[in-house]
Amino acid sequence: MQTPGPFEYERATSVDGAIASLQRLGPDARIIAGGHSLLPMMKLRLANPEHLIDINDLTELAYIREDGAEILIGAMTRHVDLLESELLARHFPVFRDAEEVIADPVVRNRGTIGGSLCQADAAEDLSAVCSAVKANVVIRGADGERVVSMSEFHVGPFMTAVGDGEMLTEVRLPLRPGGGSAHEKVERRAGDFAIAAASAALWLDGDTIADAGIGLSAVGPTTIEVTRAEELLRGQVPSEDLFVKAGEIAAEDCMPIPDGRGPADYKRHLAGVLTKRALRRAAARALHQEA
Amino acid sequence: MQVTVTINGEAVSRDVEPRTLLVHFIRDTPGLTGTHWGCDTSNCGACVVLMDGKPVKSCTILAAMTEGHEVRTVESLEVDGVLDPVQQGFHEKHALHCGFCTPGMLMTSRALLDENPDPSDLEIRTAISGAICRCTGYKNIVAAVRWAAEHEATTRQEA
Numbered sequence: 518m519q520t521p522g523p524f525e526y527e528r529a530t531s532v533d534g535a536i537a538s539l540q541r542l543g544p545d546a547r548i549i550a551g552g553h554s555l556l557p558m559m560k561l562r563l564a565n566p567e568h569l570i571d572i573n574d575l576t577e578l579a580y581i582r583e584d585g586a587e588i589l590i591g592a593m594t595r596h597v598d599l600l601e602s603e604l605l606a607r608h609f610p611v612f613r614d615a616e617e618v619i620a621d622p623v624v625r626n627r628g629t630i631g632g633s634l635c636q637a638d639a640a641e642d643l644s645a646v647c648s649a650v651k652a653n654v655v656i657r658g659a660d661g662e663r664v665v666s667m668s669e670f671h672v673g674p675f676m677t678a679v680g681d682g683e684m685l686t687e688v689r690l691p692l693r694p695g696g697g698s699a700h701e702k703v704e705r706r707a708g709d710f711a712i713a714a715a716s717a718a719l720w721l722d723g724d725t726i727a728d729a730g731i732g733l734s735a736v737g738p739t740t741i742e743v744t745r746a747e748e749l750l751r752g753q754v755p756s757e758d759l760f761v762k763a764g765e766i767a768a769e770d771c772m773p774i775p776d777g778r779g780p781a782d783y784k785r786h787l788a789g790v791l792t793k794r795a796l797r798r799a800a801a802r803a804l805h806q807e808a
Numbered sequence: 809m810q811v812t813v814t815i816n817g818e819a820v821s822r823d824v825e826p827r828t829l830l831v832h833f834i835r836d837t838p839g840l841t842g843t844h845w846g847c848d849t850s851n852c853g854a855c856v857v858l859m860d861g862k863p864v865k866s867c868t869i870l871a872a873m874t875e876g877h878e879v880r881t882v883e884s885l886e887v888d889g890v891l892d893p894v895q896q897g898f899h900e901k902h903a904l905h906c907g908f909c910t911p912g913m914l915m916t917s918r919a920l921l922d923e924n925p926d927p928s929d930l931e932i933r934t935a936i937s938g939a940i941c942r943c944t945g946y947k948n949i950v951a952a953v954r955w956a957a958e959h960e961a962t963t964r965q966e967a
Contacts, residue, residue, distance in 0.1 A: 626863060
């Protein structure tokens, strides 16, 4: 029987209250939201927090809304709501692509974006999605808020910029004109983690690429941002040849390890193919040409 | 800690460790063993119950997290000897063999039909994609949910 190790449990009634509890209880306290990453880790004794602070009552952190030049997503927003959001699908279709293949519908009723990002599992999809769309995250502590980019957020395997006594409260997606985005994933079976997955976003200015973002899942110790391919794409006109070259860079720059999901060379090959496909779909969407 | 969970409309209270999972609380406290405890890793779906009407995996939720919420288990489906249309559909279409996955399949299907009374086969397959059956190959389960959708109105009237 798998049961987590012992811990003390409390429910937060406000964001400030949750942060105060984190400060009071110290580094062995953890926030629990959907719990679908943390509880399995605790069952395996890979995580052994002494205190859990349940933030499921903080409905003020469950929202997806447009605010000026950004889409704002609260940390307690569940996967099912990310999947069903028309606002998000209109501006960043990459989220719906990813959510359709994240775990299964029952798990998606519980899991949250804040939990997914803070778990920082390199095989998790939303971290790659947020990297590709150049998201920023809001981290709140007793002394106020700070905003960090996804590249600053990921500091290592299962490690993020969220410090002791802090929590992630919001994800911000900058809205820029001419955008298109897509997520491509290959998994062994429905609901599994990726063998490899690629998220891509493009922003067009006329017929050239003003900016590009590429994030890869499951092919390195953390989410991989393929900055060398992003540089290649900037200033170019979208074309199949260009996306093939970007895919080749993604295959070169990822760092997969062999495991039960496949050998490293296969994952490297997949990373390249999926990057190419994601870019192709992102461009079609940016040009409103998707069938 | 004292935890009170509303299960099938009745408040159930017990002093448990905070680490007690909902599936064990349901099985041990009111003794409702219809909810099955399967893989323990949120993969198999045998432990699915409804929480505020939505299907959730009770092996990956702490009992303490459900205080103040409505939990509904497979035992609530049959009322006064009349099967829920989903249960009747599983009977008509022979949608179970060993029966281990059945409570989770039934609750997941019940939640689907509550939200979408006329689902396509693809929508049924998507809805149950978080539930594993090793006997049926799913074909009969999909047929059973279709049967339930088609007979929902009539069985309800007869009941």
